[in-house]
Amino acid sequence: MSNVIFTSSATAKNGRDGHVKSDDGLIDLKLVNPANNQVAKGSNPEQLFAAAYSACFDGALNLVASQQHKKIDSETNAEVSFCKDPEDDGFKIAVTLNIEIQGVNPEDAQQLAEDAHQACPYSKATRGNIDVKLNPKAV
Known part of the structure; x- marks a missing residue:
């Protein structure tokens, strides 16, 4: 691996219809697959x-x-x-x-x-x- 300057981390659970959260909590989002669900609110x-x-x-x-x-x-x-x-x-x-x-x-x-x-x-x-x-x- 190259000379690392910094590393960011996020974890997703249940894929496109789940949840994603960064290690510091700044990103903490519900995920919605817009191809299957155009009504629910969430990111992708x-x-x-x-x-x-x-x-x-x-x-x-x-x-x-x-x-x-x-x-x-x-x-x-x-x-x-x-x-x-x-x-x-x-x-x-x-x-x-x-x-x-x-x-x-x-x-x-x-x-x-x-x-x-x-x-x-x-x-x-x-x-x-x-x-x-x-x-x-x-x-």
């Missing part, structure tokens, strides 16, 4: 992944912008889709990252998004495993 793994990926990507975006001496203000929205996988009749996820970047032109926004996609730990972890679409926009 895709929503949690969307929150984590958007935060990680936006952090990477700001890091690469600062390394390139660009002053930006940004917001990243991750849309995580739960999909049928035609290759094995199972399931997979796909991600669209909608990235709004203030302070640069459209070409720089595109390049910053691509650079952040190379630097982001979530992008690295999923590269080649899931479809990720970058949708940067200069605002």
